[in-house]
Structure formats: C-alpha cells, structure tokens
Amino acid sequence: MSAPLILTTSSHLEGYRVVEHIDIVSAECVFGMNILKDMFAGIRDIFGGRNKSSQNALRDARVSCLEELRREAGEMGANAVIAVDMDYSEISGGGKSMLFLVATGTAVRVEKV
Structure with a gap:
C-alpha cells in the first residue's frame, strides 16, 4: 500500500526534497445550500451565534474538494501537493444558493531527505 498523498499550504515540506x-x-x-439551512442561517444572523448547519456544509465542501485535489494529483503521478490554496464563494440568485469552493496547488514528486 502506498503512502497517502501529502497536502500542504507551504511551498516546501520539512524533511522532503522536491524532485519534480x-x-x-x-x-x-459546488454544493447546493438547502433552503431551510438558508432560512435558519438568516435567523441566526439576526440573533447571533454559530450556525452548525453552515459550518457542516463548509467542512463537507473542504473535505470533498481536498480529496478531489489528491485524486487529480495522484493521477498525474504526484505524491504531494504544495502551496495549496482554497477559495470559497457563494453563488445565489433565483431563490437558490450555492457554495463554490476551489482548491489549487502545485503537484510535485518528493523524496525524504
């Protein structure tokens, strides 16, 4: 079994050397935000406090997007992705709300030093 593909926001990995x-x-x-989540998020905004359903949606989006990034890099022959950046956006209109997340980085092959 091979080691899991490494992801980091850093431009280098301590203890590794980028060889390629x-x-x-x-x-x-892209994730659709349920209308009930949107409604309760609006109510929570009025009264303050944390919105667990929105937090869960953000976490699910992050986990899914990073897994997709790993898959893409692995298909290229990489064993790590450095300089990972994540950008969140909301797209709404016509009574619908969508969470859009993009993760980018540089697929590399590394060796232990």
Whole structure:
C-alpha cells in the first residue's frame, strides 16, 4: 500500500526534497445550500451565534474538494501537493444558493531527505 498523498499550504515540506514539479492542479466543488439551512442561517444572523448547519456544509465542501485535489494529483503521478490554496464563494440568485469552493496547488514528486 502506498503512502497517502501529502497536502500542504507551504511551498516546501520539512524533511522532503522536491524532485519534480509536475503541474498546477485544481479541484472545484459546488454544493447546493438547502433552503431551510438558508432560512435558519438568516435567523441566526439576526440573533447571533454559530450556525452548525453552515459550518457542516463548509467542512463537507473542504473535505470533498481536498480529496478531489489528491485524486487529480495522484493521477498525474504526484505524491504531494504544495502551496495549496482554497477559495470559497457563494453563488445565489433565483431563490437558490450555492457554495463554490476551489482548491489549487502545485503537484510535485518528493523524496525524504
């Protein structure tokens, strides 16, 4: 069994040497926000406090997007992705709300030093 593909927001990995820069890799994930979640988030905004359903949706989006990034990089022959960046956006209109997440990084092959 091979080691799991490493992801980091850093431009280098302590204890590893980059032996090959393969390519830029990205993953895009779009999630529909349930109308009830939107309604309760609005109520929570009025009264304050944390919104667990929105937090869970953000966490699910992050986990899914990072798994997609790993898959894409692995298919390129990488064993790590460095300089990972994540950007969240909300797309809404016509009574619908969508969470859009993009993760990007540089797919590389690394060796232990």
